[in-house]
Amino acid sequence: MATQEDLYRMLGVSRTATPDQIRSAYRKLARKFHPDMNPGNKQAEEQFKKVSAAYDVLSDAKKRKLYDEFGEAALSESFDSAKARAFRAYQQRMRTRRPAPPSPDEEVAFEEPGGAEGADLGSLFGGLFGGAGRRRRPRAAAGQDVSMVLELDLLQSLTGAEVQVQISGPSDRSTVTVRIPPGADDGSKLRVSGRGGPGAGGGPPGDLVIETRIRPHPFFRRDRPALTLRLPATIDEAYSGASVEVPTPDGPALLKGPPRSQQGTRLRLRGKGVARSGQRGDLYVELDVRLPDRDDRELAGALERARSLYSRGVREGLKL
Numbered sequence: 001m002a003t004q005e006d007l008y009r010m011l012g013v014s015r016t017a018t019p020d021q022i023r024s025a026y027r028k029l030a031r032k033f034h035p036d037m038n039p040g041n042k043q044a045e046e047q048f049k050k051v052s053a054a055y056d057v058l059s060d061a062k063k064r065k066l067y068d069e070f071g072e073a074a075l076s077e078s079f080d081s082a083k084a085r086a087f088r089a090y091q092q093r094m095r096t097r098r099p100a101p102p103s104p105d106e107e108v109a110f111e112e113p114g115g116a117e118g119a120d121l122g123s124l125f126g127g128l129f130g131g132a133g134r135r136r137r138p139r140a141a142a143g144q145d146v147s148m149v150l151e152l153d154l155l156q157s158l159t160g161a162e163v164q165v166q167i168s169g170p171s172d173r174s175t176v177t178v179r180i181p182p183g184a185d186d187g188s189k190l191r192v193s194g195r196g197g198p199g200a201g202g203g204p205p206g207d208l209v210i211e212t213r214i215r216p217h218p219f220f221r222r223d224r225p226a227l228t229l230r231l232p233a234t235i236d237e238a239y240s241g242a243s244v245e246v247p248t249p250d251g252p253a254l255l256k257g258p259p260r261s262q263q264g265t266r267l268r269l270r271g272k273g274v275a276r277s278g279q280r281g282d283l284y285v286e287l288d289v290r291l292p293d294r295d296d297r298e299l300a301g302a303l304e305r306a307r308s309l310y311s312r313g314v315r316e317g318l319k320l
Helices: 007-011 019-033 042-058 061-075 081-095 121-129 131-135 154-159 235-240 297-309
Strands: 108-111 146-152 161-168 173-180 189-192 208-214 220-223 226-234 243-246 253-256 266-269 283-290
Touching: 007 019, 007 042, 019 042, 042 061, 061 081, 146 154, 146 161, 146 173, 154 161, 154 208, 154 220, 161 208, 173 189, 173 208, 226 235, 226 243, 235 283, 253 266
Parallel strands: 146 208, 226 283
Antiparallel strands: 108 189, 161 173, 189 208, 220 226, 243 253, 266 283
């Protein structure tokens, strides 16, 4: 898993900063990098997402306490503070040559491409508390892991789902019910302990490793932790600034656009995006203004008269 930037450094505050100091620093940076202040600037938008995610953790007393104690490991969706402390105590006992049994693995956890986030406690905390955790379970006689690809629709990936998957073994086929945690992404991996190939000589079985594929959606696209909706709108809704109902992962929400909104106008619903690792992104709404698909002379005349309402030519300055 890639090393994250320190959240305090990201906001430009010390680790002893008060909640008011953290809030003030966040507001200053949010104004600076806000997408509305930097239209089309992807770098500023990415920085805005980072400071928002940092504020989400440091403004919450419980999340901040866990982050101060365990660092970036506390940001993992599968993080369990009780198991983390137990594993740390186990590591300390190992260093003094008094080994103790480890805590059991999580049954299902995310494992990101290129890393092993959440695969087991040894991999999750090995880098934080030392490498001894990697020896916590002998693998020499373990069975082979079984890999498979599972397709999900977008809503299942956002809210989580229980799905049944079939595993084909050497002599039989079995069905396993797997709980997909909220926030699964295209290419995310889930590890289900003990549902892979059988171990040799009484060794433990391997794991079932599921890689998720998210089916494309006609209106939504995902840019974690943000979610973007291309929202069809009528001419009068765009011109008058109407309130419209918008689908979100939490159910319908009401969104009011500004009067005289243009094609591609980008609006935001805070906290209605992708939920993952204790963080929640925003939902961005891009207006897709649609013309009527039936002919009407009265409307055509009204639109022709509306030409005089443009403050300047719509193609003014258009050149190579």
